[in-house]
Amino acid sequence: MAVLTPTQPPQGVGERPTRTPRRVGFSQRLGRWDVKLSPYLYISPFFILFAVTGLFPLVYTAIVSVHEWNLLGGQGEFVGLQNYQDVLAQPTFWKSLRNTFSIFLLSSVPQVIGAIIIAALLDQNLRAATFWRMGVLLPYVVAPVAVGLIFGRLFADQYGLINEMLGIFGVDPIRWHADTLASHAAIASMVNFRWTGYNALIFLAAMQAVPRELYEAAIIDGAGRVRQFFSVTVPQIRATIIFVVITSTIGGLQIFDEPRVFDAQGLGGADRQWMTTVLYLYDVGWGNQKNFGRAAAIAWILFLIILLIGFVNFAITRRISTAGPRVSRKERVEIRARQRAATAALRAREKAARGGPPRDPGSTTDTPARHSAPTDRRTR
């Protein structure tokens, strides 16, 4: 447990015995202020910093976006929504949006599925469990730019290892740096490489919080491994799946590092076929145009899109988590009744277990479909 340092009276130990009545006045008032103000003082660094480097820039982005504003020239005149019109009229902007979503879908869907499978594998009585867990986490400490460069070579159009290996199976070389979809797949694989193991550990934590009785019950009901996975594990970790999906949405739509280093120019390819929206923002603001007004407009548009998707995500997941899997009302009533019976039986068994080991088969009729009970530890 925590380190228990016996605290000594701090100041003035030697000067005065502690029991003498203190002078009421300044020092006491100081003490009261100490109690009242300290909490605010302790939380203030975050709020001050957030106000200056988080909130202010976000709000100010809107102001910059309605002005003519350049990297060198600074603030120009008010132009209203001109910057937005300009941005929305650029085909590159729409292309970047398409690329961002394409890469995001290619990275998040396989990533979540892969992470759940790896977590299920890790959620067994493995030998050297820590070794395997560290093994899947290893890619996390490789910087995205490093991953981007390495994978850029693995996915080289000529003499790339991936193409060579595909050649063994008789597949023609894929032009990873020329084809739109192929380049998206390559970039998505970098994201997957770095985050799948990380997310697997999050899922693993959720899986370990699933009550083992549910599995026992499933086994007694005759469920095999696969059935256990789909009927017990997945419903039980749903909250965590939602959480991972939401965080990967926020991060995934702002992808920059990997596409930036996918080739030496770093501008999303000859035809801008893998230029993402944040990369486009960077190019407009600090690349050729040096146009802060437009860059700010792009930032605001993307910001609104992310918020919108966040809300949609939230609404959908709320619906899913309240509706649950396809269970009719009649079934639900039945399930609830069985649950009640099961918990009662469980309690009885616990009591009995202290005396002797009788195993009440009735206690295991607990249904695997129950989804009200213990969620995982991380609730947010």
Next chain:
Amino acid sequence: MSSLPVVAQTAGPSAARAAARNPRRKATGGATRRPRWVTYTILGIVLAISIFPLYFTLVLGSSTPEEISRSALPQLLPDASLFTQFAEVVGSNAINFWKAFANSVIIAVVTSASVVLFSTLAGYSFAKLRFRGRGPLLVFIIATMAVPTQLGVVPLFILMSEFGWIGTLQAVIVPALVTAFGVFWMTQYLSEALPYELIEAARVDGASMFRTFWSIALPAARPAAAMLALFTFVQQWTNFFWPSIVLSQSNPTLPLVVRSLQANYFIDYSLVMAGVFLVTLPLLVIFLFTGRQLVAGIMQGAVKG
């Protein structure tokens, strides 16, 4: 969980004997029995995929550019020529390797220390002190985690140039001094790990509020603080987007060096790969020693930074 008599009754006497022989194998039931070789095989493949890119980096770093342009995997094992490549990366005039290394260390260390200190302060306040507005303020902090603040780069850049900080390390360090995630993380931990009795005892003994924090809360927060420091360190070490905007090639961090290696030596892929490995190496070493804590940290509910 099950004691030996239970095993004897439910699974038979031989199982009980087996259980007695191998006490680590206590758990019974489907999900907890020892997995078969299939599991290990699949995990082995996953592990191989995790390690392969690093191995690939070393192999390419040991080959010549000509070999790389003619073959996908020029040789099977890295060799000693790797070290000459390392020396060339470190000594290259086009990039500032040692300066970048020092900068990365400074940024990662300073931000880790400051994130831990400020987050512990705020977390202690939220978890254990009573004050008006505590609930809403905490909700606000959690809500900010969902806001893509990265998109405020344009005004943040303008702000930094007003301060005259463009090209300096402050521009990277200051915005990262404390994070919403850190505050949330320490709040969660301290509300469970720190008993009120200890705080009250310190207060009764006459400690000031800050003294109480320093002598009671900070030591109690040590395990979570170490994990937070680790995550902040990794995050800052691998950070690219914002540093690439505010820092220049004359005063870079290591990820920027990777990028300029790519831009300057795109013909010499062997040198680029040697550089990529050098940049990754410090975190690999740290991972070797602290990977266990990172795993535990993520499983206790870490979020992507």
